[in-house]
Amino acid sequence: MRILVLAPDAFGRHGGMAKFDRDLITALCAHPDCTEVVAIPRLMPNPPGPLPAKLTYVTAGLNSKLRYVVAALNVVRSNPRFDLTFCPLINLLPIAFLLRPWVQAPIVAVVHGVDAWKPTSRRVTNYLVGKIDAYIAVSELTKQRFLGWAKVDSDKTFLLPPAIDLEAFRPGPKDAVLLDRYGLTGKTVLMTLGRLASDERYKEFDEILGYKGIDEILELLPTLSTEIPNVAYLIVGDGSDRPRLEKKARALGVHDRVVFAGLISEADKADHYRLADTYVMPGWGEGFGIVYLEAMACGIPVVASKVDGSREAVRHGALGIVVDPSDQQDIKAGVLEALNRPKGVVPEGLDYFFYGNFERRLHRIVEAITVSEEAVQGEYGGKA
Numbered sequence: 001m002r003i004l005v006l007a008p009d010a011f012g013r014h015g016g017m018a019k020f021d022r023d024l025i026t027a028l029c030a031h032p033d034c035t036e037v038v039a040i041p042r043l044m045p046n047p048p049g050p051l052p053a054k055l056t057y058v059t060a061g062l063n064s065k066l067r068y069v070v071a072a073l074n075v076v077r078s079n080p081r082f083d084l085t086f087c088p089l090i091n092l093l094p095i096a097f098l099l100r101p102w103v104q105a106p107i108v109a110v111v112h113g114v115d116a117w118k119p120t121s122r123r124v125t126n127y128l129v130g131k132i133d134a135y136i137a138v139s140e141l142t143k144q145r146f147l148g149w150a151k152v153d154s155d156k157t158f159l160l161p162p163a164i165d166l167e168a169f170r171p172g173p174k175d176a177v178l179l180d181r182y183g184l185t186g187k188t189v190l191m192t193l194g195r196l197a198s199d200e201r202y203k204e205f206d207e208i209l210g211y212k213g214i215d216e217i218l219e220l221l222p223t224l225s226t227e228i229p230n231v232a233y234l235i236v237g238d239g240s241d242r243p244r245l246e247k248k249a250r251a252l253g254v255h256d257r258v259v260f261a262g263l264i265s266e267a268d269k270a271d272h273y274r275l276a277d278t279y280v281m282p283g284w285g286e287g288f289g290i291v292y293l294e295a296m297a298c299g300i301p302v303v304a305s306k307v308d309g310s311r312e313a314v315r316h317g318a319l320g321i322v323v324d325p326s327d328q329q330d331i332k333a334g335v336l337e338a339l340n341r342p343k344g345v346v347p348e349g350l351d352y353f354f355y356g357n358f359e360r361r362l363h364r365i366v367e368a369i370t371v372s373e374e375a376v377q378g379e380y381g382g383k384a
Contacts, residue, residue, distance in 0.1 A: 001035060006040055006085070006092045088110040119150075184234065186230060224335065273300055277343065286313075290313075318349055
């Protein structure tokens with residue numbers, strides 16, 4: 001089995017989607033029937049690091065839409081014999097269908113979050129959505145919101161939650177050097193980690209919402225500090241929304257309690273999670289949120305949201321606390337409850353998201369799709 005992956009980003013890129021794509025590619029390479037995975041990344045700002053066996057990583061299309069299309073065409077024209085095409089971002093569907101004259105294989109798209117909760121801004125992409133052979137959703141919420149507008153048979157949609165590396169993320173003491181760097185020694189630390197991108201703030205009924213819940217925590221700090229005088233809020237990550245958030249912290253009079261750590265490396269993430277007494281991200285637009293899994297694997301109690309996919313990351317309250325992001329009292333109660341929970345304890349049941357389970361789930365999905373395709377070929381005497 002030879003598989004083509006049109007990866008927007010994977011090896012050599014930060015972020016939850018890149019992590020998912022790396023795990024996807026690695027698990028596909030591990031399938032016993034796989035002979036080769038050819039992945040074409042769109043972005044790779046950092047060195048890719050070790051690559052899995054059976055992977056051919058084609059980097060000729062980086063940083064340019066035109067180069068990406070040319071690189072994909074060159075790959076399939078040199079050897080069009082693929083058994084599956086994976087498209088981990090629905091905005092790349094036009095390219096997947098552009099390759100269809102050469103690659104006569106089922107197209108499998110992945111839907112992550114707000115990118116698939118509503119129709120896209122491109123008519124051609126929305127049209128092609130109904131032509132795909134199968135979809136993988138990272139959460140039940142994303143699956144249902146996607147099915148709510150897409151003309152897709154629900155039998156074509158599979159569920160595949162992200163995976164956590166329990167070796168890379170584990171409990172440990174707070175790093176004294178980092179505490180000193182951020183001025184957090186002796187503080188009760190709330191933490192959020194994520195990309196601070198203004199264009200990713202979630203819009204619902206023309207109202208711009210906080211997306212990751214950072215606004216909601218900033219608004220909570222003035223009242224929370226009356227009960228926890230030494231409370232501090234560590235925000236890890238960077239992006240175009242950071243100036244607005246910094247301005248908001250000043251306007252609320254809590255700028256001296258808020259630390260913007262900026263972008264950190266993947267290798268430094270676990271040490272930063274361990275600085276926290278609770279991980280807080282009661283947002284509006286997470287499709288899932290691997291950061292919750294990483295924090296819990298480090299033994300940090302987490303506060304997630306009732307209204308987005310993060311409720312599935314904490315198994316609807318079994319692994320963490322879920323709150324209503326529109327209710328400040330509910331957020332406050334959730335944060336106080338999390339702070340009262342023991343640190344350094346990995347929730348029982350987190351192994352549901354262990355990479356080995358991710359790999360087994362993906363292999364079952366691949367087998368279901370390929371068996372279905374073989375049945376179609378058998379019935380009609382050729383490819384559908």
